[in-house]
Amino acid sequence: MNKYLKSHITAAAFCAGVLLAVSCSTSRELRTMRLFMQSGRPNIFLPHEESAPSGVLAEQVGFTTSSDTLPGEFEEVSDSTDDVWKTIHLGGVDIVAARTVVKQVTMREGSVRLEFNIHVPSLLIDSCWRVTLTPMLCTSDSSGFPLPPVVLSGSSFTRMQEADYKAYRLFLNGIVDPSAYDSVYLDRKGINKDIACRQRFFYELYGKERDRQLAYEKWKRLALERQNFWNTRTQANRATLRHRLERKRIEESVRRYVAGRDTLGLWASYDRKYHRTASFWPMYRLERELTADRVPSKFRDLYNGGAQPVQHTQLCPHRHRFDGHLPPPLFLRPDCRK
Structure with missing residues (x-):
């Protein structure tokens, strides 16, 4: 019985060895798999x-x-702006x-190389x-x-780091001493433009004021000519009245003298008659005078005080280049805001 069992075991082992040899000798394509359980x-x-x-x-x-000195989980701190940038802190x-058996450690000049x-x-x-x-x-x-x-x-980290260092170097090179602000930040071209625009504005304003002044002078000359004409006629009328009354007084004085009559009080009588007549009739008493009420409204300021000087504002404090932005120039004309 034992011999029969041993013979069967030997035969089974022999068959298994033959099958194993055949399977190992058969040429098959090798398959590889990525190890997923890495450290x-x-x-x-x-x-x-x-x-x-x-x-x-x-x-x-x-x-x-x-193997048991490292914690099982990592501590992650993610950026709120981009999920790519993360910082992972690992324990010791x-x-x-x-x-x-190790190499012989030799100390040279107080240092050991490991x-x-x-x-x-x-x-x-x-x-x-x-x-x-x-x-x-x-x-x-x-x-x-x-x-x-x-x-x-x-x-990518190195590229961004180099870009940041470059930007920082540009920032350091761009720092200007306060004593050199006018030579670096002062916009001289803009100041010249402001001055030219301001000069053009005041030149045009001066032209308008000059034309208005000439018109006022012309009106005033004509008004004074008319006023002098009427005043001269009024004065001539009063002079004519006085001369006529004086001639009458002289004639009457001669007649009284020839007739032997008294001439006392004759001059005072004719003088009262002259003042009474000259103060009653407009042709003797109305003399014209140029006043503010007689001046047109468009010329009244020129009649009262004339042209007033215009104050000039400073332009340089508003033409400095700070942060790459220039403030708009302060002009009275809208077309200069360019």
Whole structure:
């Protein structure tokens, strides 16, 4: 019975070996799959040694990577403007000794050179990020020595960083000393334009005022000519009246003298008659006078006080280039606001 069982087992094993050999010898296309269970944190490894070590330390030192020193979840702080820019803070990764034979460590000028390799997972590498690793060397006596940081910058991050540095350099080069503001920020071309526009405006205003002044002078000359004409006629009428009354008084005085009559009071009588007649009839008493009521309203300001001087405003304080914006010039004419 045992022999029969052993023979069957031997036959089954032989058949399985033949099938395994046939399956291994059959040519099939190899299939590869991406490993999805990768490490989610940076790891540190000692460099691979091809040759035998040059020395052996007196004490035994080993290096191992502790798997339970990194927290399971990451702390993410995302930007509110763009989801691409994120900052991930990882906790410390403790590296413990794990080999017994190392190179002989030689101290030169007070420094010791340590060699190790740092592997950063591809999950943490992105063109828009910058990964900064700050290693810390810890010894057995609980003392630590900070090592220089390791910075891995993506292409987009580096490009934007260079653009920011360039903009900052342009900003520094664009700082102007306050004593040189007038030579840099003063818009002399704009000031000349303002002055020319202001001069043109006042020249046109002067032309209008000049024409109005000439018109007023012409009106005043004609008004004075008419006034002098009527006043001269009134004065001539009074003179004619006085001369006529004087002749009558002289004739009557002669007649009284020849007749032997008294001539006392004759002059006073004719003088009263002259004043009574001259104060009653308009042709003797109405003399014209140029007053403000007789002047037209468009010339009344010229008659009262003449042309007033115009105050000139300052233009330079409003022609400085600050922040790339120029304030509009302060003109009285709308067509100058260009």
